Amino acid sequence: MERESMEFDVVIVGAGPAGLSTAVKLAQISQETGQELMICVVEKGSEVGAHILSGAVFEPTALNELIPDWKEKGAPLNTKVTGDDILLLKNAEKGTKIPNFFAPKTMHNDGNFIISLGNLCRWLAEQAEAMGVEIFPGFAASEVLYNEDGSVKGVLTGDMGVAEDGSQKDGYMPGMELHAKYTVFAEGCRGHLGKQLISKFELDNEKEPQHYGIGIKELWKIPAEQHQQGKVVHSAGWPLKESGSAGGGFLYHIEDNQVVVGLITDLSYSNPHVSPFDEFQRYKHHPLISQYLKGGERISYGARAISKGGLQSQPKMTFPGGLLIGDDAGTLNFAKIKGSHTAMKSGMLAAESIATAITDGRASDELFEFTESYKKSWAWKELHVQRNFGPAQHKWGNIIGSAYCFIDINIFNGALPWTLSDPVADHAQMKKASECKSIEYPKPDGVLSFDKLSSVFISNTNHEEDQPVHLKLTDPQVPIEVNLEDFDEPAQRYCPAGVYEIIRDDNGENPRFQINAQNCVHCKTCDIKDPSQNITWVVPEGAGGPNYPNM
Numbered sequence: 001m002e003r004e005s006m007e008f009d010v011v012i013v014g015a016g017p018a019g020l021s022t023a024v025k026l027a028q029i030s031q032e033t034g035q036e037l038m039i040c041v042v043e044k045g046s047e048v049g050a051h052i053l054s055g056a057v058f059e060p061t062a063l064n065e066l067i068p069d070w071k072e073k074g075a076p077l078n079t080k081v082t083g084d085d086i087l088l089l090k091n092a093e094k095g096t097k098i099p100n101f102f103a104p105k106t107m108h109n110d111g112n113f114i115i116s117l118g119n120l121c122r123w124l125a126e127q128a129e130a131m132g133v134e135i136f137p138g139f140a141a142s143e144v145l146y147n148e149d150g151s152v153k154g155v156l157t158g159d160m161g162v163a164e165d166g167s168q169k170d171g172y173m174p175g176m177e178l179h180a181k182y183t184v185f186a187e188g189c190r191g192h193l194g195k196q197l198i199s200k201f202e203l204d205n206e207k208e209p210q211h212y213g214i215g216i217k218e219l220w221k222i223p224a225e226q227h228q229q230g231k232v233v234h235s236a237g238w239p240l241k242e243s244g245s246a247g248g249g250f251l252y253h254i255e256d257n258q259v260v261v262g263l264i265t266d267l268s269y270s271n272p273h274v275s276p277f278d279e280f281q282r283y284k285h286h287p288l289i290s291q292y293l294k295g296g297e298r299i300s301y302g303a304r305a306i307s308k309g310g311l312q313s314q315p316k317m318t319f320p321g322g323l324l325i326g327d328d329a330g331t332l333n334f335a336k337i338k339g340s341h342t343a344m345k346s347g348m349l350a351a352e353s354i355a356t357a358i359t360d361g362r363a364s365d366e367l368f369e370f371t372e373s374y375k376k377s378w379a380w381k382e383l384h385v386q387r388n389f390g391p392a393q394h395k396w397g398n399i400i401g402s403a404y405c406f407i408d409i410n411i412f413n414g415a416l417p418w419t420l421s422d423p424v425a426d427h428a429q430m431k432k433a434s435e436c437k438s439i440e441y442p443k444p445d446g447v448l449s450f451d452k453l454s455s456v457f458i459s460n461t462n463h464e465e466d467q468p469v470h471l472k473l474t475d476p477q478v479p480i481e482v483n484l485e486d487f488d489e490p491a492q493r494y495c496p497a498g499v500y501e502i503i504r505d506d507n508g509e510n511p512r513f514q515i516n517a518q519n520c521v522h523c524k525t526c527d528i529k530d531p532s533q534n535i536t537w538v539v540p541e542g543a544g545g546p547n548y549p550n551m
Contacts, residue, residue: 012041012186013184013193015045018343019347025347026354027132030131039128041133041136042157043138044545049125056260057115061345062340062345065345066344082229087235087237088237089239104410141155141158143193151364153179154179158539158542181363189524197319208423210307210315213264213305217551220260221299222258226296228253236399238286239279240269243271246268251292264306267528268426301459310383313330315330318366325343331346335409388404388416389408392405459548463518470539478534479491487531
């Protein structure tokens with residue numbers, strides 16, 4: 001089928017911090033040099049920020065470089081961090097505060113801000129558009145397009161108006177080809193096109209597997225007397241340690257008597273009975289956390305995977321015709337639990353490499369110079385300093401792992417002459433259900449803890465129901481014949497949105513696997529954690545998914 005196409009100098013996939021920083025920097029270079037650049041950003045969310053979910057304690061290093069007068073321009077950095085608490089939760093009732101001196105220095109937040117990353121992205125998009133960047137929200141990049149020589153040519157946006165059976169509905173609109181001299185993939189963690197590019201160009205050769213966590217977050221309005229604007233709380237230990245799982249919680253006091261509360265569950269967990277969603281609901285009942293939430297009201301809910309493998313897992317970021325940047329390439333600094341500043345820096349470096357290449361009359365070749373400038377940057381150096389943090393946590397657990405990191409990072413500043421290895425992929429860590437302790441989670445009380453469906457409801461998630469299911473099974477028999485038998489089908493628990501269900505008949509027999517694709521919050525956990533690697537997440541129709549207000 002002949003499709004319409006549009007030509008640009010640069011196409012950027014994803015309007016997150018990495019993609020938008022690329023666009024802003026390119027536009028700045030264009031203005032400074034007088035070289036006109038046609039820049040296009042496509043974003044699958046209904047608007048910029050709709051799919052952005054982050055903690056988010058924000059380090060302004062990259063923003064200071066990109067837009068030094070951000071304060072005058074009204075960037076939404078409104079709450080300075082005023083205090084850091086690091087808690088070790090021993091059980092459901094007790095916890096202790098760890099003296100700041102003993103925490104890895106990467107956990108200290110002096111000079112940082114508590115923000116809504118979605119709102120920062122909306123503001124960055126305004127800056128980009130004011131300089132002539134074209135941003136198309138509601139358009140999902142569904143395929144990578146290639147030139148005859150195998151280099152990346154651009155992307156195809158998804159068709160609109162296709163029915164579940166594949167037929168064209170009234171109002172059908174075919175996708176459009178967006179061609180570029182260079183295409184930048186900034187889809188965030190486990191980008192579905194990034195995953196294809198890593199495979200096609202073997203970008204992960206001689207790299208360790210990427211490692212992930214699932215971050216689940218809520219926004220609460222709380223009574224004024226419980227609110228301490230600027231306070232940052234991080235925790236380790238309970239409830240995850242009960243199942244031998246890793247991860248940790250956070251609670252940040254932002255402006256307007258609001259707090260964000262969340263739990264990151266490491267997707268390296270081995271017990272298939274673990275439900276990250278239910279672990280998070282339990283977490284809020286701990287007295288050291290509930291003291292801030294009691295009498296409050298839950299406003300919003302969301303979930304998103306994070307890439308946390310660090311440099312050992314980072315794929316090569318260049319290939320003919322394009323770049324993989326930000327969390328699509330795993331630039332998050334797990335020791336800081338921050339990735340926005342490093343993602344932004346990777347985008348700014350991408351812009352500089354691309355602008356130079358286009359000035360030199362190049363197109364569709366490999367930007368080897370990007371690798372060089374990235375390795376000289378503070379972002380790479382920062383990731384190198386903390387490279388052992390994640391493997392140490394996996395190898396020895398939160399307590400001993402953090403003690404090792406105190407020595408490695410605080411005392412030796414990451415200069416110890418070895419790099420720890422973490423060679424087993426997260427999905428391969430899953431043990432058989434019969435080998436693991438079953439977990440009975442308490443029923444939600446509707447006050448502090450809630451069920452999945454009411455949570456998905458306040459994420460404003462919506463998909464056009466009559467469309468092809470965007471969660472593809474390589475083998476439809478696997479969920480029942482393998483995963484149910486061996487692992488009690490963990491998809492029904494690791495998914496934080498109730499997408500996957502095992503349905504049985506009235507006698508409790510004849511199980512079948514049901515996919516409620518309209519519930520999907522685009523977190524990508526299923527694509528990562530399915531022990532059979534049988535689920536592939538592809539983009540649904542553009543504008544589908546969550547609509548986060550200010551997460």
